[in-house]
Amino acid sequence: MRAPVVPASLDRPGLRSADGATLAAAFVVVLMLVPARLVFRGVPFSLTPADAVGLFAALWWFCAHLTTTLGAAKGPNPVRTALFAYAVAMLVTYGYAGAGYLPPDELNMADHGIVLVVATVGIGLGACDGIRGRERLDFVLKCLVVCGAAVGVIAALQFVLEFDLTKYLALPGFRFTAELPAILERNTLRRVAGTTGHPIELGVVCAMITPVALHYAFGARDRGEPSLRWWICSALIGAGLMFSVSRSAVLGIAVVGAVLLAGWPARRRLWAALGGAGFLVVMKVAVPGLLSVFLGLFTSLSSDSSIQYRTHDYAVAVTEIGNHPWVGRGLGTWYAPKHLIFDNQYILSLVETGIIGLVTFSGIFLTGLWAALRVRRLSADPAVRDLGLALAACLVVPLVGAATFDLRSFATVTGLSFLVIGAAGALLRGTRQPGKAVEKPVEKPGEEVSRPAARAGPPRNPRPDHAR
Structure with missing residues (x-):
């Protein structure tokens, strides 16, 4: 019998089929490079291309767990359990809101909210169970x-030249939402949003990506590999953070520094301190007045109108929470301009999803943080331990940032958060089960262990590695 002919395009070394990591990388590209204000035309609610990829990831994850041939990981995982608990809590609050009376506009927002929950949980589950192995995880994170x-x-072009490249990234079949423009102003300086929905979101997103960029920069240097490209990426991400002119960005990078410095060796701390100081000097020379504006954001807290606006609506929040303390009034039903904006995701979660929703929302971040730190304890590989520390630093940022702005109202930072949570779960699984060695048969006295006869060729129906 003649062997089947393999096309030359499939016989190339290094060529592999698409998997969960491929889907996660596609999500990253769409999430980061397609403007967050760009949504599908003709859809009754705002749906971004990243949301569509997340919905596909949810469908892929569901189908993958019905078979053993699509590469999804099986077995218990704390991150998957936390994501499942969060999804169930959101379904409960959605059912409670729909069972009572809601104005048509709020009911539509609740429908929109549950669709976004499926998309974000889908990408988290897809990353957790679909990214198999350290190499594939590195591929997603490097992307x-x-x-x-x-x-x-893009943020630098907006800040320095006041040129908004996102206006020219419109795709056929899409439209821009009527949200805030990408370039705003604060204290005579521009503050920009890049491809995200708001400068605050840009700053928080850059703070989240910074520890991953530093992980690959320091790792390449320690292995003696070319590292300049990763240092350039780190500098550009840091520039985007600075150009956001956001207080939340400073808080985010501060907690990142606290986590990284607590886990890094002394030599790396010194290099990081020197590099950070040099970066600030370059920023001061290149953009005079930028550091002074950042300093003023914290020295004038008592007279800052944005701080006063964030705290004036607490009485309204207390009343709303008292009306529906356990499951809230419905996810997405408290929205502007109909209602006051709560620039605090924890308060907004209490209002919309109640105590159960707040606990599960916080729980997914805490579980992802625990998984990343657990990797540091289980692994003896310095590179894996450092990656666990980097992911932990990433997840601390939204935990802190959720107290300074309504995080779930912004698509980019929400999608990125769930992706990193899933990545932490994938890293934990790979650390716990790095690979099972083939056990040799043990011969008992007086018994002969049967061994299969040698074959002339490979088995007829070999199972792929991911199905073992």
Whole structure:
């Protein structure tokens, strides 16, 4: 019998079929490079291309768990459990809101909210169970760093030249939402959003990506590999953070520094301190007055109108929470301009999803953080331990940032957060089960262990590695 002819395009070394990591990388590219204000035309609610990829990831994950041939990981995983608990809590609050009376506009927003929950949970589950192996996880995270650097370039063009490249990234079949423009102003300086929905979101996103970029930069240097490209990416991401002119960005990078410095060796701390100081000097020379504006954001807290606006609506929040303390009034039903904006995701979660929703929302971040730190304890590989520390630093940023703005109202930072949570789960699984060695048969006294006869060729129906 003649062997089947393999096309030359499939016989090339290094060529592999698409998997969960491929889907996660596609999500990263769409999430970071397609403007967050660009949504599908003709859809009754705002749906971004990244949301569509997330919905496909949810469908892929569901189908993958019905078979053993699509490469999804099986077995218990704390990150998957936390994501499942969060999804169930959102379904409960959605059902509670729909069972009572809601104005048509709020009911439409609740429908929109549950669709977005499926998309974000889908990408988290897809990353957790679909990224198999350290090599594939590195592929996704390196893609994230490169895309973050590209966003930094777009933000630099907006800040320095007041040129908004996102206006020219419109795709056929899409439209821009009537949200805030990408270029705003604060204290005579521009503050820009890059491809995200708001400068605050840009700053938080850059703060989240920074520890991953530094992980690959320091890792390449320690292995004696070319590292300049990763340092350039780190600098561009840092520039995007600075050009956001955001207080939340400073808080985010501060907690990132605290986590990284606590886990890094002394030599790396010194290099990081010197590099950070040099970066600030370059920023001061290149953009006079920028550092002074950042300093003023914290020295004038008592007279800052944005701080006063964030705290004036607490009485309204207390009343709303008291009306529906456990499951809230419905996800997405508290929206502007109909209602006051709560620039605090924890308060907004209490209002919309109640205590159950707040606990599960916080729980997914805490579980992802625990998984990343657990990797540091289980692994003896310095590179894996450092990656666990980097992912932990990423997840601390949204935990802190959720107290300074309504995080779930912004698509880019929400999608990125769920992706990183899933990545932490994938890293934990790979660390716990790096690979099972083939056990040799044990011969008992007086018994002969049967061994299969040698074959002239490979088995007729070999199972792929991911199905073992």
